[in-house]
Amino acid sequence: MITCRAPGKLFVAGEYAVVEPGHPAVLMAVDRQAIATVADSDRGLSIRSDLLGKSVFRCERVGNAMSLPHADAAVRASLAYVLAAITIVEHLLIERGGRTRPFQLEIHTGDFADADGRKFGLGSSAAVTVAVVAAFAEFYRLSTSPMDRFRLAMLATVAVDPRCSGGDVAASTWGGWIAYASPDRHRLRALSTRGAIDLLLHSDWPGLSIRHLATPTTLHLEVGWTGEPAASGELVAQFTERQYSTGYFERFLEESTDSVNRLISALEVGDVVEVKHQVRRSRRILCGLDDAIALGIMTPALSRLCAVGEELGAAAKPSGAGGGDCGIAVIERGAKPEIELMRNRWSRAGIRSIPVQTYPATRESS
Template identity: 50%
Template sequence: MITSRAPGKLFIAGEYAVVEPGHLAVLTAVDRFAEATVSKSKDADTQLHSDLDGGVRLSCRRVDDRMIPATADGAVPASFAYAFAAVSVLDRLLVERGIPARAYRLDISSGLGDADGRKFGLGASAAVTVATVAALGRFYGLGLSAMDRYRLAMLATVSINPKASGGDIAASTWGGWISYRSPDRALVSEVLAHNGVDAALSAPWPGLAVHPLPAPTELTMQVGWTGEPASTPALVAGLGNSSRQLSDRTAFLSHSNACVERLTAALEAGNSNGISDEIRCARDLLIDLDTTAGLGIMTPLLEALCEAGEAVGAAAKPSGAGGGDCGIALLDRTRAAALHELTDRWVTAGIRPLPLRTHPSEGECR
């Protein structure tokens, strides 16, 4: 039996910009996890089990060098979309390398949501994908590096969501605080389609860069959950393509990259004031984008979350695509009274504080 787990994530800055290839974001991994356990099976078919959506099961088998679900209509249940995509990519790699398939049972669980099944917005799909890739890689003795695991998880993800930035996958793979630059997913998908998985693992991925960052030492990061689940793909799809909107987006991308670069420099220098300034800058950029594109990023509860943060001297913003999910506030860790006041203000506004910490970094990125 082999078990791998992957942490969830929070976006610190760079949301929406990082969706475009070659653009920047800063993220941190958090200590909530998705877990994948692989064990040998006596069944002829591979069995996938999940505790998501109340517990579901999916059988699948390799047919003509391709993994297919053993369902009446050939469809993959939504609960297994990302796990099955990861299974399929790993199986294709095995075929390319001439490694015999072995029947197994894959059990998936996630601690990235509430008890009632609502997700916190911590990148559960990415964490499930990364954990599945890691567990199957160990099961088959593939000796996958962190970059291999990231790339395989990314190949699985873009088969479902071609616009996914992959920032959540990077955070779930490496852990800690990271600077992330998104790759050209269309080009990567072409390499996969024409040359296969193994070639995609070794080919250049234009735009991609992942670098570890030091966590703030003088600031504590507090996380508030609005209780309103949001759909990142739906929000990103709302970005328009009119000439005016494209012009606005170009300006947004430029300003966002500059903000993230300053934030990265402030983190590396341990400059708490600089970090706070750029968190506020990132929030203002999201507000401006929301105003021009009408995406619904700033919900009333996210506005309340940010206002409560500013009222106690914290730098606060939505984390991720907005429209619900989580927000963050960075505050001087020595100001205990202000921290308690922030918590009280959030609770009064209907925002639930989440006791999250940074999940330690695995090591060097490439």
């Protein structure tokens, strides 16, 4: 039996711009974990996920892919990244001369949702993908580095949706705080359909950049959950459809890139004032994008979350695609009275404070 874990994530800055290859974002891995456990089976292939109740879903290998022939569309959609992750690892196994085996897989993601199963928006899909890739790589005794596992998880992700930037996949792979820029995912998807997965693990991925940042020691990051589920994939799809509909897009990319790079520099030297300034600037940049192409990033609840944070001296913004889910407030670690007051005022506004810490960075070499 093999068990692997992967953390969730929060976007600190660079949302939407990071969808364009080569443009940076900053993310923080959080201590909410997806857990994947895989073991040999004498009853064929099966998957059980806590988000789908206690049901066991039988799967089959059809051609070069995994399928769920007896599941409905909702279940297949829920497990799409899981099936893609298994498929990509088994492709690598076969390329390296190995043989697939029957398995039973269990997935636990309770850290990412409330008691009613509503997700917080902390990157559960990416965490599950990374955990499943790691578990099956170990299950099949494939030698893989963190970069290998990131690339496998990324290939699985783009097989499902090439619009995903992969920043969440990187945070779930390496932990800690990272600066990330995305590769050309449509190119990766096209190349992966031709096979040669092992070659893709060692080839150049133009645009990709992943760099660890020191975890801030003088800052506290408070997370507020609006209780409104956000359809991140749909928002990103709307962004890609509308981004060239006005002349604002190039300006947006320039401003976001400049702000994220300044944020990275401030984090590296521990400049708290500049970090907060760039977090605020990131919010204004996202609001400008929202005004230009009407994505619906800033909901009333997210606006209230940010307003409360700012009134108490924090730098606040949506985290991720917006349209619901979470916002963040960055404030000095010693400002405990303000942090407690912010939590109380959020609660009165129907916003739930979600306790998270930075998930430690991996010590494995890339």
